[in-house]
Amino acid sequence: MNEKIREAFHQVKAEEELKKRTKKFIYDKTKGYNKKHMYHIYYVLIPAACMLFIFIGYQIYFTPTLAISIDINPSIEMEVNRFDKVIAIEGYNEDGEELVNLLQDVKYMNYADAINQIIDNKEILTLLSNDEIMVISIISQDNEQSMRILSNIESYTSDDTNIHCYHGDYERLDEANKLGLSYGKYDAYQKLCSLDINISIEEIQSMSMREIHDLLATYLEDDSSGHHQHGHGH
Structure with a gap:
């Protein structure tokens, strides 16, 4: 067991x-x-x-969040990303294309350095010294970024009375570019058309901002004078 x-x-x-x-x-x-x-x-x-x-x-x-249109004649546009870096630059007329060829090194710069280099370009300085007008348009869906950049550029250019800066309408940017115009030239074209001034896109492309400004001023002055004379007739 x-x-x-x-x-x-x-x-x-x-x-x-x-x-x-x-x-x-x-x-x-x-x-x-x-x-x-x-x-x-x-x-x-x-x-x-x-x-x-x-x-x-x-x-x-490489996704642009803001565009900076610079028009004097030349007319150019820069695309800027959310980090304030220039990721593309394009000319919108013959003079603009020539200037862009001289400014390829502004790509990947901070927008402020790029603006500084453009304004300090010999050709641009000569134009400004000859009483030409430069218009800088800031266009973006990001209101915080656009207002900050607009404020910075206004501060930087405040000593030059021939440089004008403003905030553009993002909804019109694509339409402007499809017509082959920078935003600044497109905005001027719209203003001229609204006053029944007969002008073509090709003409507006080749005009300087001084010429456009003077045309608007002359038309408004004539229009105002006409109204004044009409009123006097009564």
């Missing part, structure tokens, strides 16, 4: 040892598989996450 009990006990103990060894074997194998499996996941996911981060960063950096 005692012998049977001992045999049964040894059998149970042997089974327990077998179970332990089996569990250890499975654990070791499974653990090794998981490590390899996780390494494979990390190997795929980490580069993918880096590429996604780069793509999102690229999209954010």
